[in-house]
Amino acid sequence: MTFFQPQASRKAATKAVVEEPSLQPWVEKYRPKTIDDVASQEHTVAVLRRTLTSTNLPHMLFYGPPGTGKTSTILALARQLFGPDNFRSRVLELNASDERGISIVRDKIKNFARQTPRAQTKASDGKTYPCPPYKIIILDEADSMTQDAQAALRRIMETYARITRFCLVCNYVTRIIDPLASRCSKFRFKPLDSESTASRLAHVAQEENVPVSDQVISALISTSQGDLRRSITYLQSASRLSHSTDPPVPITPADIQEIAGVVPDPVINSFATSLGVEVADDSMDVDGGVKAKNFDEVRKKVKGLMREGYSATQILTQLHDLVIEHPTLAAHKKAQCALVFAEADKALCDGADEELWILETALRVYKAAS
Structure with missing residues (x-):
């Protein structure tokens, strides 16, 4: 019945x-x-x-x-x-x-x-x-x-x-x-400034009893790029990940970057250093923090990045921000690199091979930064 x-x-x-x-x-x-x-x-x-x-x-x-x-x-x-x-x-x-x-x-x-x-x-x-x-x-x-x-x-x-x-x-x-x-x-409506975003995220974390550090808030802001909705979603995902174990583990900036799908800072900094764009980062691995000597070493570095499954567009975006905002790189070198990033972005939008264009970009940045 x-x-x-x-x-x-x-x-x-x-x-x-x-x-x-x-x-x-x-x-x-x-x-x-x-x-x-x-x-x-x-x-x-x-x-x-x-x-x-x-x-x-x-x-x-x-x-x-x-x-x-x-x-x-x-x-x-x-x-x-x-x-x-x-x-x-x-x-x-x-x-x-x-x-x-x-x-x-x-x-x-x-x-x-x-x-x-x-x-x-x-x-x-x-x-x-x-x-x-x-x-x-x-x-x-x-x-x-x-x-x-x-x-x-x-x-x-x-x-x-x-x-x-x-x-x-x-x-x-x-x-x-x-x-x-x-x-x-x-x-x-303009993108939210860091102070307003941080205040709102801290309020949400407090209401949900989720302990977050200032470094985690900074990671949420940097990965969301002024999108408050995205940053709150990342925070909720990180909270669920944190409470998936007993006892809950603290949320770290690396967790936020992994949830957001961005390339970890040590990895992108190591890649930039191998191309001749010097970055001070104590967390870089020893082998990756040295400038490449020839084409084979650059290609090996690119292959390693692509095998990790990182998005080519995300690699280009983060490498672009690092190069353009670099404090000591000459202006004409930044201009040459910006042209490379623009060409690569257009090619990827048209469906070009990701690994080939990351290699092309890496070699031309290497040449410009030398």
Whole structure:
């Protein structure tokens, strides 16, 4: 005999699982609840705070690198405007990277935009939550929308502006067509500075009872490159790795680098030294910390790197940063190396052989640094 769980019970069980804090990704658990919680975007937060008091929201375009708080900011603003009771009926969130065609604009977006907003619930008295007389449509990853879809969106934004406001969220503002961008107030989100990122990571680690050192925080910041979402994800992965043993082992910078998929600093420093770019690093192995004497030694070094399974793009990125930021290397040598890195990056994007281009780059850096 088969027993079926009632639909209401299934929904309640599903909701309980989703909302269980211990099962939530930390990036969702610590997503800003209000716009004041958004880190390191002072200008945008200041403008939106004034908008919140006047409740006169324009069409908006949020753009900037990943993990800088674009989606979190508009969701926090919408919650502060409508409150938990009206949020679901007043806000439509779509990810344009999945729903990017013109049919979505003509059907789903247009149908939601043309509906007159429902009256606010009794819980929203207008004091705690302003609940203005319009809805918000959030188009995440809007730069993935097709040209036709963006063109169809223009008329909808104008026709239903009285009852519907749009917020386009994207990484590359140049992929948004000019007629659409001109209808929006633009807000640029910049990469988070190290101090703000460190403060937020320390807060998350403290809330989750994860002991982390300053060196681990620095490793998280350097590997995430201003992407707070990525750094929190790395921290959560490192925490799970740490607690996989009994007793838990402390998290080290090497653990963060391994999780992030970057080449360990001693390895890249040893490689750079063998090419004639001197790096002071006490942790380098004795054999690898000497400049190569000929082609065979450079090729042997490259083969060793590739056999370790490191990404060619990651090797180039880290070697580029090390060379360009080198304190004593002459400017004309850095310029020659930069051209090599650019050619190699283009070749790898076109599908060239990774080992051959790492060898080509290594030999030309070796020649430039000599």
